[in-house]
Amino acid sequence: MTKQQELITGIVNSSRNHPTAAEIYIEARQKMPSIAVGTVYRNLKLLTSSGEIRKLSFPGQPERYDRIEHPHGHLHCVACGGINDFEISPTLRDEILAHAGERVISCDVTINYICDECAVANENSANKKLKNYKRRL
Amino acid sequence: MTKQQELITGIVNSSRNHPTAAEIYIEARQKMPSIAVGTVYRNLKLLTSSGEIRKLSFPGQPERYDRIEHPHGHLHCVACGGINDFEISPTLRDEILAHAGERVISCDVTINYICDECAVANENSANKKLKNYKRRL
DNA sequence: ATCAAAATTAAGAATCATTCCTAATTTTTC
DNA sequence: GAAAAATTAGGAATGATTCTTAATTTTGAT
Secondary structure, eight states: OOOOHHHHHHHHHSSOOOBBHEEEEEEEEOOTTTTOOHHHHHHHHHHTTTTTTTEEOOSOOOOOEOOOOEEEEEEEEEEOOOEEEOOOOOOHHHHHHSSSSEEEEEEEEEEOOOHHHHHHHHHHSOOOOGGGGGOOO | OHHHHHHHHHHHHOOOSSSSSHHHHHHHHHHHTOOOHHHHHHHHHHHHHTTTTEEOTTTTTEEEEEEEOEEEEEEEETTTTOOOEEEEEEHHHHHHHHHHSSEEEEEEEEEEEEOOHHHHHHHHHHSSSGGGGOOOO
């Protein structure tokens, strides 16, 4: 494992914010100013496929990276794009995984919602654009 | 609703393949050769936020679009990128949704795995690159 | 340690998906 | 049926990610 890889792994594992590659790059440059953007992307890809870290996709956003830890799902605010974690019980996770055969690698559970901040902001705003998000379960 | 919107809605609702914007554009041009790429993107966005259709994100792929139907999850093959559906019982879906408060819009459940075709192809191939995918539940 | 081979990097060009801009066209309203 | 509003086609612009290449670092055998 090269110094660059160690640095990138450390940044992802110590972050709780599901950082994007660009955010990881900015943080990496603090410790290693000469690191290149391409190096960050390449190592994030390597670390992802070797299972050291996890990659998350949400609509309309660059990819995010997450550390591997106890099973959890993601709360995704469709208004501001913010991501928060929620706990998933091992039982629930196993129920979900029972739907696939062997050769399962991982599972991702995302709940799309309007977060508290966006709900309040919308309450106070004139044009009420959140009305557009129809509930479709 | 304009002719372009009707056409795009129809394509998404009649497709079972979770098509990308590019695939929808190609199909749309068969019926309406003058339609522009930007029109497809703009209407997909409108239809998504009004809840007519749903947008799906998977790592390393362009966004996909899905019709709204009985609750289902997605099986995502990390080797070929293919997407298949699996049924989710209303009970399981409700258990998942119980993790968020009100203002929930939808939930997405994805199981990452190696599909049968990729597993067989890898079995017969020399370099066995699928070994790299470590199981991380 | 020492040299050659292999892997990794930095830097920036290239690519791909998506959005934005503008003038023309279509739809709506009265 | 004319003016106003909305939507479109076409293409330029942007943003995220990958690719290319030459230089640097690491590895491995002697």
